[in-house]
Amino acid sequence: MTTQNKPKIGVYICHCGMNIAPKVDVEEVARYIQELDHVTVARDYKFMCSNPGQDMIINDIKELGLNRVVVASCSPRMHEKTFRNAVRTAGLNPYYFQMANIREQVSWVTKDSQEATEKAKSMVAAAVARVFFHQPLDTREVTVAKSVLVIGGGIAGMQAALTSANAGYQVSLVEREPSIGGHMAKFDKTFPTLDCAACIMTPKMVDVLQHPGITLYTWSEVEKVEGFIGNFEVTVKKKPRYVDEKKCTGCGTCMQKCPTKKILSEFNEGLSFRTAIYTPFPQAVPNVPVIDATHCRVLGQNKKCGVCAKFCETKAIDFDQKPEFVTLKIGAIITATGFQAVNPTSLEQYGYGRFPEVYTSMEFERLNNATGPTSGKVLMKNGMVPKRVAIIHCVGSRDTRHKKYCSRVCCMYSMKFAHLLREKTGAEVWEFYIDIRSPGKLYEEFYNRVQEEGVRFIRGRVAEITDMVEDPGDEGRLTVIAESTLTRRTVRVPVDMVVLSVGLEPARGSEDIGRLLGLSRDGDGWFNELHAKLAPLATPINGIFLAGCCQGPKDIPDTVAQAMGAAGEAIALLAKGIVTTQAEISRIDPDLCSGCKSCIESCTYSAIRFDEARKVAVVNEALCMGCGSCAAACPSSAAGVKHFTDKQVMGEIEALLM
Amino acid sequence: MKICFYPGCSFATSAGYKESTEAVCRKLNIELNEIPDWNCCGATVMFGENKLRATTLAARHFALVQTMGFEDLVTGCNACYATLRKAARLLDRDRELFQKTQEVLHNLGLELDRIPKVRHLLEVLMEAMPDSTSDKYKTLSVGAYYGCQLTRPDQELDKGWYPEILEHFLARIGFSVKEHSARTQCCGASHAVIYKNECQGLSHRIIREIANKGAQVITTVCPLCQFNLDQAQTQNNEPRLPVTYFTQLAGLALGLAPAELGLNKLLVSADKVLTRP
Structure with a gap:
């Protein structure tokens, strides 16, 4: 090592306000580190991430000629970027930097102060030993495809697509159902303003369809995702519709003529029937039916039928349609x-499924909807109007035996139901709740309003719903049994209809989507955001963002806001036009490579190819994510990951063990 | 088939449970090996008193089962079933409690190394009973009553609130089944002895519900349930439904005579419904 390259290390111990300093004796750590070899300066400071903190590093590099920097503070996930930028600003290669996490790994978890201080010393010393071996690394800039893929065509996906497309980017919107619209398309009114969901929803659906910047793939699923931020290669599978989208005029004759009429309608939550060739609802977008291959006489039962084809004037029915695969170049x-x-x-x-008059909230939404099975009249299965209805909150939510979490929307939609029931039927409404959660603009006011409308609120989780008759008044009704915790009495309320305000869980198939995209999910199955507070729309995978309920339960206003935000994140990425690839990637030494191809098999990103001429494995730097699988698989130590060399890692471990 | 049988304290004196169980098992070639010198399981009260004593009362049988060379223990009483399973679960999870229990048993000259599987007689007959080939009882509608301890809180045998195993059993052996909503409602259990008046209502609501749903006979899987539901009707005129053991109905399905099954011991006579043309 030449004299000018001789390591001169600056070490900065952060107090992190009250997070590190009271537990770890930061001054003592600084004193100890100052004495280590190659350490030019060791300082402690209240907030290293603040402007003055960063300036301190920059000035020391310039004035003391530092060529290596260690900051002991929080997790690298939080501030590694911040400090690398500071180092770069001072003219040093940003990889001449190492971080020691003495907050999450020391002060937050170690009880004894002295023990914490000792632990911090050894972790900072390890970082010093490691940074000694650091080498300058280069990142590369890659151009970005100016296009966005949106997965899911509910209100979140539609809004994200519209915002991105309005900014001038090409959007592909993939929806697995025959129509976009999602859950919101099934609602009648929305809380707390009681806007008609269809009135605010259907124009948006049409906007999505007609927007020149949006390509709509309904009845389609994302099949494969490859590549990386700015340069994803996505394969979309268009499931066979058996109806030619270009020829179909949406006249609906095929649906009227289809003889298979007794299939439970998914859109109406099984409360009405649909035909085998169908659109989920009259306002479907696109207004092109699909054939349900399982129930269709031709496709599913090998029978002669083809009535739809006979009546179709534009000859749009195509029983031979096969799945189509479309490959898209996607930036975000x-x-x-x-x-x-x-x-x-x-x-x-x-008793859901046992008692006909017990409904889920989604079923009730349909029962209440003008386009639903009863044309919006709230009727029992016997055609009568209910005189008394119970609404049970927190069904499946806030329950350690089911979902631990609060589903956030149930209190408000339950009260919306209560209002609509009072308005439409005049029925007596009893709400059984644990706590009323109405934190939102005009939400508490809505709670007050329904109370004034005469809705009864019983605070207590319902124990049982039974058809047992204990009183003449129970005959032919259901009895709700609960403890009223405010009056400390058990209450038995005979009712005609029960609505179960069920909670929310991640959509079916989100596990598969997570696997395709490499997204992690929390214990309840929701997708993990990068940071709960400061990066709620980003994910640990660069270039992939989250919108709406896939990240956790949300109401419509929050979903729309988040969708616009996610689109904003995507736009910000695409507008810049370039992304910087990471430098910590694999390198395979051609002199050591024996050509065994173990690394090629181990690579999940398909980032290694085999050079037949030289008989060695070669890394594609644009695709490599630096995971290190190849380094572990390589029997001849030819593969290694930059910034995680044996020297660096062993140096760090040795210092830790000292 | 040989099974290791724990009768519990109400088995022998109940209205025909013993007779019918023995007759059915004879017919099906099931050898009932009664645990010698068995004691009270501790019932539900003991766990509230002293955990070690409670587990010891149960575990003494586990040790005896081991001595007899059996893997499973079978009982026909819901309270025994629930209590023994609870003890087994505690011993399985709590190493220290297990060791202490072992010591107590050791001083009694018994060794406990492994915990047997506790099964209900219903499970055994579910497997052993042949499918019905006769229409004789097709028109006899039965309301199955499970009681509160068979499936709750431990739901291994069936769903907790709305079990269906007994209905499946009855349908398979040739009875018609009436669905009802009282299947796991409490009958008053042992409180019926001390608080007779208070508990009458609990039993009546069960009987009323089963009658309302159109059943002619009730069947139970537990001596205390049978007793409570049967005796509650002695002071009450309407409705009157015979309360049988599931083993008695199994015996009828196998063609055994009512007298052989102890059916004459029921307080509400079953003669009328069973001897209909």
């Missing part, structure tokens, strides 16, 4: 896969 991905309502069957005490 917005995941908006949404939620599904919890199925309450396993909560046997509520």
Whole structure:
């Protein structure tokens, strides 16, 4: 090592306000580190990430001629970028920097102060030993495809697509159902303003369809995602519709003529029937039917039928349609896969599936909807108007046996139901709740309003819903049994109809989407955001963002805001036009490579190819994510990851063990 | 088939449970090996008193089962079933409690190394009973009553609130089944002895519900349930439904005579419904 390259290390110990300093004796750590070899300066400071903190590093590099920097503070996930930038600003290669995490790994978890101080010393010393071996690394800049993929065509996906497309980017919106619209298309009114959902929703659906910047793939699924930020290569599978989208005029004759009429309608939550060739609802976008291959007489049962084809004037029916695969070049991905309502069957005490007059909230939405099975009249299965209705909150939510979390929207939609029931039927409405959660603009006011409308609120989780008759008044009704915790009495309320306000859970298939995209999910199955507070729309995978309920339960206003935000993130990325690739990637030494191809098999990113001429493995730097699988698999130590060399890692470990 | 049988304290004196169980098992070639010198399981009260004593009362049988060379223990009483399973679960999870229990048993001259599987007689007959080939009882509608301890809180045998195993059993052996909503409602259990008046209502609501749903006979899987539901009707005129054991109905399905099954011991006579043309 020449004299000018001789390591001169600056070490900075952060107090992190009250997070590190009271537990770790930061001054003592600085004193100890100052004495280590190659350490030119060791300082402690209240907030290293603040402007003065960063300036301190920059000035020391310039004035003391530092050529290596260590900051001991929080997790690298939080501030590694910040400090690398500071080092770069001072004219040093940003990889001449190492971070020691003495907050999450020391002060937050170690009880004894002295022990914490000793631990911090050894972790900072390890960082010093490591940074000694650091080498300058270069990042490269790659151009970005100016296009966005949105997965999911509910209100979140639609809004994200519209915002991105309005900014001038090419958007591909993929929806697995025959129509966009998602859950919101099933709602009648929305809380707390009682806007008609269809009135605010259907124009947006048409906007999506007609927007020149949006390509709509309905009845389609994302099949494969390869590549990296700015340069994803996405394969979309268009499932066979058996109807030619270009020829179909949406006249609906095929649906009228289809003889298979007794299929439970998914859109109406099984409360009405549909035909085998169908659009989920009259306002579907696109207004092109699909054939349900399982129930179709021709496709599913090998029978002669083809009535739809006979009546179709434009000859749009095509029973021979096969799946089509489309490959897209994508710059950024917005995941908006949404939620599904919890199925309450396993909560046997509520008798869902056993008692015909016990409904889920989604069923009630349809029952209440002008385009629903009863044209918006709230009727029981016997055609009568209910005189008394119970609404049970937190079904499947806030329950350690089911979902631990609060589903956030149930209190408000329950009260919306109560209002609509009072207005439409005049029925007596009893709400059984644990706590009323109405934190939102005009939400508490809505709570007050429905109370004034005469809705009864009983604070207590319902124990049981039964058809047992204990009183003449129970005959032919359901009895709700609960403890009223405010009056400390058990209440038995005979009712005609029960609505179970079921909670939200991640949409079916979100596990598969997570696997395709490399997204992690939390214990409840929701996608993890990069940072709960400061990066709620980003994910640990660069270039992939989250919108709507796939990240956690949300109401419509929050979903729309988040969708616009996610689009904003995507736009910000694409507008810049370039992304910087990471420098910590694999390198395979051609002199050591024996050509065994173990690394090629181990690479999940398909980033290594085999050079037949030289008989060695070669890394594609644009695709490599630096995971290190190849380094572990390589039997001849030819593969290694830059910034994680044996010298660097062993140096760090040795110092830790000292 | 040989099974290791734990009768519990109400088995022998109940209205035909012993007779019918023995007759059915004879017919099906099931050898009932009664645990010698068995004691009270501790019932539900003991766990509230003293955990070690409670587990010891149960574990003494586990040790005896081991001595007899059996893997499973079978009981026909819901309270025994629930209590023994609870003890087994505690011993399985709590190493220290297990060791202490072992010591107590050791001083009694018994060794406990492994915990047997506790099964209900219903499970055994579910497997052993042949499918019905006769229409004789097709028109006899039965309301199955499980009681509160068989499936709750431990739901291994069936769903907790709305079990269906007994209905499946009855349908398979040739009875018609009436669905109802009282299947796991409490009958008053042992409180019915001390607080007779208070508990009458609990039993009546069960009987009323089963009658309302159109059943002619009730069947139970537990001596205390049978007793409570049967005796509650002695002071009450309407409705009157015979309360049988599932083993008695199994015996009828196998063609055994009512007298052989102890059906004459029921307080509400079953003669009328069973001897209909």
